[in-house]
Amino acid sequence: MVDTLPRTQFEHRAPSRVAVLGAGISGLAAALKIRELSPQTDVVIFDQQSRVGGVLGTVREDGFQVERSADNFITTLPWAMDLCRQLELGEHLVSTHPEHRRAFVVWRRRLHPLPDGFLMMAPSEFWPLATTPLLSPWGKLRAAMEYVLPPRLDEDDESLAAFARRRLGREVFDRLVEPLVTAVYGADTERLSVLATLARFREMEKKYGSLIRAMRAQKAARKAGRHSGAKTPRESGARYSMFATLRFGLEQLVEEIVARLPQDALRLGTQVTGLARNDSGWLVTLDNGKAFPCDAVVLAVPAYAAARVIEQLDQQLSQELAGITYTGSVILALAYRREDVGHPLDGSGCVIPAVEQSPLLAVSFSSQKYPHLSPEGTVLLRVFAGGARRPDLVAEEEGRLRTLLRSEVEKLLHIRGKPVREWLFRWPAAMPQYEVGHLERLRRIEERLQRWPGLALAGNAYRGVGIPHCIRSGWRAAGRVLGLPVEDREFGSSPF
Template identity: 35%
Template sequence: MITPRICQVAVLGGGVAGLATALNILDQTGKSGGNLRVTVFEADATPGGNLRTLHQDGWQLEWGANGFLDSEPATLRLVRRLGLAERLLPSSDATRHRFLLVNGRLEEIPTSPKAFLKSGMLPPGAKLRMAGELFLPARRNLGRAAEEPATDETIYEFGRRRLGREFAEVMLDPMVKGIFGGDARQLSLAAAFPRMVELEKNHGGLFRAMIALARRRKKGHKTDAGPSGTLTSFQGGMADLVAALERTIGQSGRAEIRCDSPVETLTREQDTWHVSGPGFSVGPFDAVVDATPAHTAARHLTDVAPGTAAELARIPFAPIAVVALGFDREAVGHNLNSFGLLVPSREKRDILGCLLTSSIFPGRAPDGKVLLRAMVGGATNPTVMDLDDEHLANLTLSELRPMLHLKGAPIMVRIIRHPRGIAQYLPGHLALLRQVGQDLERLPGLFLTGSSYRGIAVNACVKEAEALGRNVTRYIEGLEGCP
């Protein structure tokens, strides 16, 4: 008879991906009565990764993500599991107005086909070209990017092919910058927006897909052509999510979060894993979940799996600076019932876009004040990150003043730098992940997760944490002595 033992799992990285995965493992093994302990290793002094909320003289600033879309069931399940439902804070309905900078002027993004036809967003010829999408045949070899990397087209190539050059440059380009801080001409459609590939493959085109989905909705089916839902945060900011995860994991009695513990190397001895860093070497662990960014995971694996490490090191990251600016209400001439603005690359500006944060979420600025959140840098303009804070703030102000009709100097300035901010899914990304997956089959007990791989948003990380929690649990339950 095999004597049951305490099985050990290490989670590297205490961001939302690592914490959510740790909690899912605890919950799954708790259901099955598993005798298991989880140790989370976090390099910083506090967990959370880029999900941090800063408080400065009445201003509430997000270090990373501003929120999440409330359409992902996995995230809503996590919110309920953590007892955070009453702290949810949907974005204001008054801020549904969004703008693009077109030929030096802000144009409101139309929300209906009729409004789009009347708008000055695109010239008549470009609108006619878009209408022609209905008659274009679907591309061959759709959905084969992982197996056949040569079929992996960029987002720009897709947009131009289906809807025309003007649409790709004026509307698609800034959307990609706003989400990924990236270049639509360099990012893989299949990796970044797999739903678009699915729609063309299943329906023959985007307009055909929209018509088919509209019919399904009339029949009561829930379906969307792309990301949907309301941008949502918490009353105390995104840090509420991190704090609740930390608290719930700690209360389990079967887990520990070790902060100030940057992992440097992973080693495999017999059938177990050991985790080492400055001043510590811990193990054995039956399984390891590496939830750190790909470039960090690559360093962890240099000795034990150099080929996998080299693949992970190939995933680039775009640098991003968040420039938070505070103004008196009277100093902002633009309509405050606005979500924000994005800037297409063809406008030759340094900023990627700007959110009117205090309009989107109440309580983010003192009474009578306005909080702006501008994004600068990205994959198309990395050298702007070389500017010091003063010059970066002045550059941002010089571009925002005419757009938002700003008067005078800001009363608050805070700059947050992310030298390796957002993973960039280049063409070949899915093939790379396929190769890494094959590599991991030869490294039993090692799992990878996080925004470097299958989605950069909070929702993507939380959704993957659910599935990975089940996979790790199944692996642990199959080990000798693990009940």
């Protein structure tokens, strides 16, 4: 891949000044990469918020360490790990506790282990699926039929729900796939695009004719690779397990990037109201009426915010960006005395299917995954709610919201005492929804973007919602405004 961009043959034409709109991880990654590749380029980051980092942030109180949003990142995608090493944070990387890596699924108000080898939408081992109490005998038989069902070979998009029901049946979708996917995307799976989110499963279907066949073939390939001494993709993140975090919180990532930028690079509490192009470059209009001239612009804000900024510049592009819908989420972090929690918490957390009709999406056993997050004798839980399933909860009155979520998790985990501490975080309109047709929308956005050299998009609205994808989108935006190639095997030559 070409995400490690070359630092040659462009410096004579590099922009002298770049405006980055948005001080979240995507914008910060873009700014850092621009400075790395073109040290003479002046980078200024604008954000209407008073703090840097966007949704990333860490609260440290009374021995507890609580993340405001994401609490770790996946290691099988390289970009977050690469950035941590670049920032000399490698020694601060922490993997999940090896004894608490399994997840649970709630069914009939009880926690059941997720069948071993079930990876989001496909079983790599069938025996755990055949013996799980999560499925009825008919549900298990229907899942086994996936092996012989004819594959769909066309290129058309479909909803993730339709794909999962078509291949594995309604029970597997309702009780396994839907809660796992919703916990990641906070989406309505009836509208979520399978090609824009989990395209590898459609590719498995086309190549092998069956997801079960595909998982068996991949398992055999990994086994053969181990015997031959070759490093397989599954082993690439083995040192840190599939997920990792930073010892002092993900805010470390933000702090280290900011420390490497010029002191005057950040313009916080400043809203950008418009963007215009003239013969000499770009003009960024600020809320104080002043204009900021520059040679290139990175829009690292939510798609709806980018749409407003460029509305006068390119109405068609603005409409396409505004068409990316969003939902919000709520996180309630709860600290309890360990002796007050009846459940053994012998895993990383649980997901809750929609058919349970619970206000909860998931519960992370944060201090079980990462024991350093809470003092000895206590546990830290993070409760997730909202999303497309319950969008009303994001605006719910605080007292009622805390009581609702707390009572649900206390019943679920057999908690007797009151929490010793709690923290509430609301993230309205923070989760983009990759609906069916999302990739076609991105193609149209790309076509319009080609009309505007020096303008780039970055963020979680386009090609991945996790921290690694956000970092990568910032790097690709940096490459675009610097006139560098941004082509790799995963997304071809797309500019964002």
